[in-house]
Ligand SMILES: Cc1ncc(COP(=O)(O)O)c(C=O)c1O
């Protein structure tokens with residue numbers, strides 16, 4: 001392997017860092033549009049819509065592109081609904097999927113005519129109080145769970161999300177008592193699957209439940225479609241297979257029952273691969289026979305490795321021309337945060353780094369900036385977009401010390 005294989009094809013990394021500062025989030029419009037199109041055409045069934053799960057990335061300029069590609073959106077909070085409306089999404093293209101939300105937060109959605117999913121009997125009654133006679137979607141806990149880490153599995157008896165299937169008769173009673181109509185069912189089994197089995201089994205189960213509720217007009221199977229973070233070892237999710245399996249399920253159901261709107265709710269798949277983080281090597285050392293490469297990308301900038309032990313491919317862009325040479329042993333790539341867990345990559349084979357070298361963290365478009373923080377009072381980085389025409393545009397300014 002050499003440096004040339006590791007470069008980010010579309011831009012001059014060192015130049016971008018010079019111009020916009022380090023670290024820096026960089027997005028590629030073309031990749032984003034391609035991912036949207038793949039999902040929009042996932043199934044052939046005509047009453048099918050994709051809700052982009054905006055928690056993965058709420059940059060308004062990216063949301064505008066996603067809207068332009070014909071996707072709808074979900075929201076977890078008034079903040080997300082606000083940003084989505086700023087991007088031009090109308091209320092009928094937004095779904096509020098609350099989890100332990102307050103009366104005021106529900107009211108925010110009711111006031112704007114945004115469709116709401118509740119995920120407990122208690123929240124259903126609360127919504128009934130403020131929106132008597134309205135429509136409601138119920139989030140089911142499908143018991144089936146999946147995910148890349150226990151912290152992102154959202155279906156199962158110990159997951160905090162959703163209404164237990166056995167409580168559906170109680171939910172119907174509560175809805176009736178407020179003259180509310182249950183018009184939708186949604187679920188989300190967890191985040192990041194690369195095989196289709198669990199998702200399709202859970203979808204089949206949701207359709208079975210829908211068949212018992214004649215008022216239901218929409219089912220939302222949830223998100224979780226994964227991407228291969230380990231480029232060499234993992235294979236892509238087979239979208240063709242997933243689409244066919246879902247189409248088969250839906251066709252069989254519709255033949256027996258009634259035409260229904262089908263939705264999915266992917267976040268990561270839409271935005272992960274269009275985004276990278278650029279950073280800079282700030283210090284290098286060998287302590288007690290372990291190499292540490294210090295850089296300016298801490299868990300304030302990307303928390304996934306620290307929180308879930310997630311893997312992201314890393315590339316090094318040398319500041320000066322030099323021959324490619326790897327460290328004789330795997331190294332720790334660490335950030336500037338005052339925590340021992342501030343590790344971007346451990347036991348990683350890397351070329352020998354020098355202060356000032358550029359770094360690329362790949363596949364960082366989902367749950368990257370969205371989960372970034374001001375910990376250690378470090379300003380949030382800028383975000384730039386490489387447009388289809390190749391031009392580069394800033395889509396969020398870096399924070400300054402004053403912003404803190
Ligand atoms: C309710 C809900 N829908 C959709 C998503 C999107 O998940 P993913 O980014 O894995 O597609 C999540 C996050 O896990 C979620 O909690």
Ligand SMILES: N[C@@H](CCCC[NH3+])C(=O)O
Nearest residue numbers: 055152154191304366367
């Ligand atoms: N934040 C998680 C995804 C799931 C969170 C939403 N339920 C990740 O970075 O992988």
